[in-house]
Amino acid sequence: MxxxxxxxxxxxxxxxxxxxxxxxxxxxxxxxxxxxxxxxxxxxxxxxxxxxxxxxxxxxxxxxxxxxxxxxxxxxxxxxxxxxxxxxxxxxxxxxxxxxxxxxxxxxxxxxxxxxxxxxxxxxxxxxxxxxxxxxxxxxxxxxxxxxxxxxxxxxxxxxxxxxxxxxxxxxxxxxxxxxxxxxxxxxxxxxxxxxxxxxxxxxxxxxxxxxxxxxxxxxxxxxxxxxxxxxxxxxEKPATMTPDLNWRAKKDNPSRLDQVDLSLTVDTEEYHVRRKQLQQRLHELEHQLYVTRRPVILVFEGWDAAGKGGAIRRLVKGLDPRGYEVIPIAAPNDFELSHHYMWRFWNQYPKGGHIAIYDRSWYGRVTVERLEGFCSEDEWKRGFEEINETEKHWHNCGAIILKFWIHISNEEQLRRFEARKNTTHKQWKISKEDWRNREKWDAYKVAIDDMIDLTDKPTAPWIVVEGNNKPYARIKVLETTVKALESVL
Amino acid sequence: MxxxxxxxxxxxxxxxxxxxxxxxxxxxxxxxxxxxxxxxxxxxxxxxxxxxxxxxxxxxxxxxxxxxxxxxxxxxxxxxxxxxxxxxxxxxxxxxxxxxxxxxxxxxxxxxxxxxxxxxxxxxxxxxxxxxxxxxxxxxxxxxxxxxxxxxxxxxxxxxxxxxxxxxxxxxxxxxxxxxxxxxxxxxxxxxxxxxxxxxxxxxxxxxxxxxxxxxxxxxxxxxxxxxxxxxxxxxEKPATMTPDLNWRAKKDNPSRLDQVDLSLTVDTEEYHVRRKQLQQRLHELEHQLYVTRRPVILVFEGWDAAGKGGAIRRLVKGLDPRGYEVIPIAAPNDFELSHHYMWRFWNQYPKGGHIAIYDRSWYGRVTVERLEGFCSEDEWKRGFEEINETEKHWHNCGAIILKFWIHISNEEQLRRFEARKNTTHKQWKISKEDWRNREKWDAYKVAIDDMIDLTDKPTAPWIVVEGNNKPYARIKVLETTVKALESVL
Structure with a gap:
């Protein structure tokens, strides 16, 4: 049937x-x-x-x-x-x-x-x-x-x-x-x-x-x-070992890029003021062209504690229309961010075409602090270099202008600035125990940063090492580099 | 000169x-x-x-x-x-x-x-x-x-x-x-x-x-x-006292709404299956009309632990096009959410016109768990009632259809379900120590819930107390109420 x-x-x-x-x-x-x-x-x-x-x-x-x-x-x-x-x-x-x-x-x-x-x-x-x-x-x-x-x-x-x-x-x-x-x-x-x-x-x-x-x-x-x-x-799965790696060096034979920086460079005060104003004015004009051509700009600021990232950023944006840029301070990820791929939060902050995103610290935390503090596994930070390169390549492919600044100061200069902060009432908020703790790891950070620059410095997303012992010099270099980069593509 | x-x-x-x-x-x-x-x-x-x-x-x-x-x-x-x-x-x-x-x-x-x-x-x-x-x-x-x-x-x-x-x-x-x-x-x-x-x-x-x-x-x-x-x-400012309030009763003379629920109501299995399918089918049709008219729908599910919120939600959405609704489970707020007004995260989840948002727990946490656990000050949860009423009124003003379900079960029924979960391997994940701990505070929660219903039950955003001892009955009531509410406005 x-x-x-x-x-x-x-x-x-x-x-x-x-x-x-x-x-x-x-x-x-x-x-x-x-x-x-x-x-x-x-x-x-x-x-x-x-x-x-x-x-x-x-x-x-x-x-x-x-x-x-x-x-x-x-x-x-x-x-x-x-x-x-x-x-x-x-x-x-x-x-x-x-x-x-x-x-x-x-x-x-x-x-x-x-x-x-x-x-x-x-x-x-x-x-x-x-x-x-x-x-x-x-x-x-x-x-x-x-x-x-x-x-x-x-x-x-x-x-x-x-x-x-x-x-x-x-x-x-x-x-x-x-x-x-x-x-x-x-x-x-x-x-x-x-x-x-x-x-x-x-x-x-x-x-x-x-x-x-x-x-x-x-x-x-x-x-x-x-x-x-x-x-x-x-x-x-075995739990990944998260021991910090302080010694690995990607390109052992490469001379340290940081050692080659001429930290004696300075700029005259008078010249600083004139030049700064010119550059700010020029950047403001370029900001408008940027908007018209709908190109996004990504500026990354990394550097030693007290290197002057904040000051350089302020001079950079001073003349700009605030509707055209955003300064994005990057702290340790919160729980929700941690429950995604580490690049997820940066994708979320990706600037719309015609806008400038300025990152005060960035995804490079993956291959620096996360590497050195053991916040991710060796496998994770090692593949981070390639992942970051790929990602920046994708951004470049659709028109993004990418510049990455490492603001460099000498170990002695950092100490001087820390002491000055400690001793000046209205600057004490700028210095914490963690800064002193990080300072002790200077050598390990230096290796990580040399690796970072060696492995992620690309023509389409270059690292600019900024001589930072003299603040006015550093600020002009940041402004000048940004203006030139925009002029060359707009 | x-x-x-x-x-x-x-x-x-x-x-x-x-x-x-x-x-x-x-x-x-x-x-x-x-x-x-x-x-x-x-x-x-x-x-x-x-x-x-x-x-x-x-x-x-x-x-x-x-x-x-x-x-x-x-x-x-x-x-x-x-x-x-x-x-x-x-x-x-x-x-x-x-x-x-x-x-x-x-x-x-x-x-x-x-x-x-x-x-x-x-x-x-x-x-x-x-x-x-x-x-x-x-x-x-x-x-x-x-x-x-x-x-x-x-x-x-x-x-x-x-x-x-x-x-x-x-x-x-x-x-x-x-x-x-x-x-x-x-x-x-x-x-x-x-x-x-x-x-x-x-x-x-x-x-x-x-x-x-x-x-x-x-x-x-x-x-x-x-x-x-x-x-x-x-x-x-003096730090606010955050002591939990277990006894305050907004309308002391109001009889308890929860005491009036007839928990003996049931529905016949055969009838349940037939009726459920009809209602799901009807809701699917209404979902499309909703989209065309661009009205948003907000459904809130609150209820005792083990009252059957999850089961009721699943039956509600079963026939729906998943592109038209979203189920939003609400847990304790994360750090970022805590650093905003408590309604901020719910505004972030507000459905676009034509869509249905189904909240599994909601902003009513302010006047229940936050009140009883001392997560906010007395002043904060007391003004919460008015703030919630205002907010739901604003949502209603621009076309939102709002229904709030309290799924009610008896204290004994909750104990039965907890025990059953404890003793059934594939249900053990559903029960935690916290559930037992909350259960001890039953009486205090009951007062808070009676307050919540007394103070926030509005014609434009009504509370529907659902008789939940019999799960099929509760599911049909949720489906039926939703269908009727949509039919009356579409």
């Missing part, structure tokens, strides 16, 4: 499905406890059932633990920033799941079919996406990439079904039918996209969604599998 | 100015140490010199301690939310200064002159602005409101000067000249705006900016004065 058989098998399927749902709920809780962040993205042609399958998946999950983002065309905030910006800032906390309905792959799929991204531009996006995914997965993110495919025939029949039902006809637009005509092109582009981005840590799963029922099973099983291995890996 | 005299007085002025700058820098540091948040807003006709005077003020300040926002017309994110939203989320941390170049007063000034806000609508904005400013200043914010005025003649001469200089001519548009013609209307509107919003805690300073020099002095002196008094007040 075939009818009974079918019923039996249907209830069987239902039972299996409910078991899967239960399992996934439990895996979500385990992942949460183990602080495993998860990203699941869905790509696929229109009508492939992305929305439906996301809904099926969500039924297993505790709604307090996930967020779903439907990624449409970028809005004004996103369009004036790197294309990965809007995804970076949505990466999950370490105990959460983020689900993307379309993702950064729009750029290599829809936008290529539309002709907004050419074959010449595509390689850049491939590189940036692979860097991005590697940075996240190395940091512990489980990245599940699902491509749903259906046949051209199936696509048109789904469109027709939606169009014929008054309750759903709004969901099928002329655009959809236009894209239907481009089905073959779209499929070819998808294949071209999947191959170079199918990596060990972030593989693609191509799932045939002609039957929603069987696709549901495949999606749930895939997520179950990926979560299970991530949980097992995490449980087997 | 008048020339010499003038020179003497000029250098005198310069000296005074530099003293003022120094003083302001030092006051900023003191305010930072004392954790005093500051908001300075500038309003005034075009050409009154807002930008220039903001720049003059900023010269005194450490750029790491302030942010400047030029508030243009609201963008897409802001337009689909209450008009105060974009200002709320920009309120400063307790050690920072926020400067607004134009502010929430745009609505009572520019928008009224343009005719976007009518005389009938204006009173609502006055009320909301006064509530907003009172909430902030009571919480310790120093709010400095500056209105810059110039004569009509001065306005046209400034426009002409800008227009005649090629470097600045872009700053004067046809719109500006159009507004110049409306000068008298604008001035009248400004007077009408200033009078009802000039309060003790947030007074206006009207400064004549015909001469930028003297206006600069006035602005700096004003800020110096306000900061000085705020610092002195803070230093004189």
């Amino acid at each position: 075939p009818v009974t058989q079918q019923t039996a098998s249907e209830s069987d399927v239902k039972h299996q499905l409910s078991l899967l749902h239960e399992e996934l709920g439990s895996l979500q809780r385990q992942a949460r406890q183990l602080k495993i962040p998860v990203i699941i993205l869905f790509e696929g042609a229109d009508g492939a059932g992305k929305g439906t399958l996301i809904n099926k998946l969500l039924m297993s999950l505790d709604p307090r633990g996930f967020k779903v983002y439907a990624m449409h065309s970028p809005n004004d905030e996103a369009i004036f920033r790197p294309f990965l910006w809007r995804f970076w800032i949505k990466t999950p906390e370490r105990n959460k799941i983020t689900i993307f309905d379309r993702s950064w792959y729009r750029h290599l799929l829809d936008d290529r079919v539309k002709g907004d991204v050419s074959s010449e531009e595509a390689p850049r996006y491939f590189t940036e996406i692979n860097d991005f995914e590697r940075q996240l997965t190395t940091d512990g993110v489980v990245l599940i990439k699902i491509y749903l495919s259906i046949s051209k025939k199936k696509q048109s029949s789904r469109f027709e079904k939606l169009a014929n039902n008054p309750a759903t006809s709004w969901r099928v637009s002329k655009k959809d039918w236009k894209r239907h005509k481009q089905y073959d092109e779209y499929s070819a582009m998808a294949d071209e996209m999947i191959f170079p981005t199918h990596t060990e840590k972030s593989p693609w799963a191509k799932i045939d969604s002609s039957s929603i029922k069987s696709a549901t099973f495949e999606v749930l099983q895939l997520v179950r599998g990926r979560l299970t291995s991530a949980i097992n890996e995490k449980l087997a | 008048p020339v010499t005299q003038q020179t003497a007085s000029e250098s005198d002025v310069k000296h005074q100015l530099s003293l003022l700058h120094e003083e302001l820098g030092s006051l900023q540091r003191q305010a930072r140490q004392l954790k005093i948040p500051v908001i300075i807003l500038f309003e005034g006709a075009d050409g009154a010199g807002k930008g220039t005077l903001i720049n003059k003020l900023l010269m005194s300040l450490d750029p790491r301690g302030f942010k400047v926002y030029a508030m243009h017309s609201p963008n897409d994110e802001a337009i689909f939310r209450p008009f105060l939203w974009r200002f709320w989320i920009k309120t400063p941390e307790r050690n920072k200064i926020t400067i607004f170049d134009r502010s929430w007063y745009r609505h009572l000034l520019d928008d009224r002159v343009k005719g976007d806000v009518s005389s009938e609508e204006a009173p609502r904005y006055f009320t909301e602005i006064n509530d907003f400013e009172r909430q902030l200043t009571t919480d310790g914010v120093v709010l400095i409101k500056i209105y810059l005025s110039i004569s009509k003649k001065k306005q046209s001469s400034r426009f002409e000067k800008l227009a005649n200089n090629p470097a600045t001519s872009w700053r004067v548009s046809k719109k500006d000249w159009k507004r110049h013609k409306q000068y008298d209307e604008y001035s009248a509107m400004a007077d009408e705006m200033i009078f009802p919003t000039h309060t003790e805690k947030s007074p206006w300073a009207k400064i004549d900016s015909s001469s930028i020099k003297s206006a600069t002095f006035e602005v700096l002196q004003l800020v110096r004065g306000r900061l000085t008094s705020a610092i002195n007040e803070k230093l004189a």
Whole structure:
């Protein structure tokens, strides 16, 4: 009796499905406890059932633990920033799941079919996406990439079904039918996209969604599998050693850049005042051009305690329109920031095109203070150099002008300034016990800073070592370097 | 010799100015140490010199301690939310200064002159602005409101000067000249705006900016004065007592709402499944209408531990398109959140028009857990009732549909569920020591919850007490109430 058989098998399927749902709920809780962040993205042609399958998946999950983002065309905030910006800032906390309905792959799929991204531009996006995914997965993110495919025939029949039902006809637009005509092109582009981005840590799963029922099973099983291995890996993981490394030197034979700085350079007071005003005036003009051309500027200030970062920044911004720049002081990350990739908080602060972001300390904390205080593992700070280079490259790729200042003073000059602060009532707020403690580690910091400059000084994001013993000299050099850099590109 | 005299007085002025700058820098540091948040807003006709005077003020300040926002017309994110939203989320941390170049007063000034806000609508904005400013200043914010005025003649001469200089001519548009013609209307509107919003805690300073020099002095002196008094007040302030209050009862004669709940209500299993599916289906349809009409929905879930909030939320969202809702679990505030007004983090989560925000616990923590655990002062939680009512009223005013569910169970039922969790392996994660500890305070919580319902149950933001001993009954009631509420307005 075939009818009974079918019923039996249907209830069987239902039972299996409910078991899967239960399992996934439990895996979500385990992942949460183990602080495993998860990203699941869905790509696929229109009508492939992305929305439906996301809904099926969500039924297993505790709604307090996930967020779903439907990624449409970028809005004004996103369009004036790197294309990965809007995804970076949505990466999950370490105990959460983020689900993307379309993702950064729009750029290599829809936008290529539309002709907004050419074959010449595509390689850049491939590189940036692979860097991005590697940075996240190395940091512990489980990245599940699902491509749903259906046949051209199936696509048109789904469109027709939606169009014929008054309750759903709004969901099928002329655009959809236009894209239907481009089905073959779209499929070819998808294949071209999947191959170079199918990596060990972030593989693609191509799932045939002609039957929603069987696709549901495949999606749930895939997520179950990926979560299970991530949980097992995490449980087997040995805790990383976080002992500070004070001696490693990346390029042992490189002479120390810091030793080569001529700290005797000074500038005459009269000249200082005249020059400073000229440069401030010029920078103000450039600020306006910057806005018109929508280029973002990223200025990083690092330097010894009491080197004069604050003073240099104040002279830099003095003539500027405050609506065009922001000074971003970077302190130790708070809990919420710590529960993301270390670059996450800097992506969040990324300036909109036409604006200047001035970082008073920065992501270079990763390879200096975090390295020396043991706030991250050796593996983490060592790969930090490459990650930072990649990131600054991505920013440069979309027009950012990047300058990084290391304000250098001698050990003796620092001592003089510390003593002066201690002995001047209205400057005492500037000096703390921690400053004295850091001072004791001068030599170790010097090694780390030489490494930092050796490994991250790039033509597109150069380090400028500023002679800081004479404050007026340092301030003029910062202003002058910034003005020249802007003039050369505007 | 008048020339010499003038020179003497000029250098005198310069000296005074530099003293003022120094003083302001030092006051900023003191305010930072004392954790005093500051908001300075500038309003005034075009050409009154807002930008220039903001720049003059900023010269005194450490750029790491302030942010400047030029508030243009609201963008897409802001337009689909209450008009105060974009200002709320920009309120400063307790050690920072926020400067607004134009502010929430745009609505009572520019928008009224343009005719976007009518005389009938204006009173609502006055009320909301006064509530907003009172909430902030009571919480310790120093709010400095500056209105810059110039004569009509001065306005046209400034426009002409800008227009005649090629470097600045872009700053004067046809719109500006159009507004110049409306000068008298604008001035009248400004007077009408200033009078009802000039309060003790947030007074206006009207400064004549015909001469930028003297206006600069006035602005700096004003800020110096306000900061000085705020610092002195803070230093004189006695630390608030934070002892938990377990007995206060707002309306002593009101019978307990919780005692009136009929916890014997149940629903038949068969009926539960049928009804649940119908309601989920209906809610899905309403979700789409909601999006089309751009109304936001705010659903608050509060209830005893183990009352079944999570389960009710899951059944509520099961049929929904995940792009249309968000479940927001509320835990103890993190450091960054603590350094703002307690409502700040909820404003940050405010749903965009057309979306549903589901809060699993909420701002009602202020008058329950914070009251009972002594996390805020008596004064703070007592004024919390009014602040919450005002806020929900503001949200209602701009179309929000607000429902607040208290899921009620009996003390015995809670014990049964706790025991069951303890004894069931896959449910043990749901129960913690804190749950047992909270349980001991049942009676105190009951008083606080009765107060909460007595004082914040409003027709525009009603509390629905849900009979929760029978989970299916509770889930159906939540679904049904939500569906009915949406149907009645859509």
